[in-house]
Amino acid sequence: MKKTIGRKEKPYMLPYxxxxxxxxxxxxxxxxxxxxxxxxxxxxxxxxxxxSRLPKGTIIEND
Known part of the structure; x- marks a missing residue:
């Protein structure tokens, strides 16, 4: 269960x-x-x- 913006609990799926x-x-x-x-x-x-295993010139953004 995860809380939404309105603080209600809502079920959500996680990958397995x-x-x-x-x-x-x-x-x-x-x-x-x-x-x-x-x-x-x-x-x-x-x-x-x-x-290190991506092709040269690949743009990486890690936000």
Missing amino acids: FQMEEDSFVITTWHDGQGFNLYTSNERYKTLERLI
């Missing part, structure tokens, strides 16, 4: 992925401007490791 060793799932945001990464892979354990 059954992951095998070295798995990852990428979900793209609705506008294509970002993504969520769910992983059990050590190569992507930190943001710095992920960034």
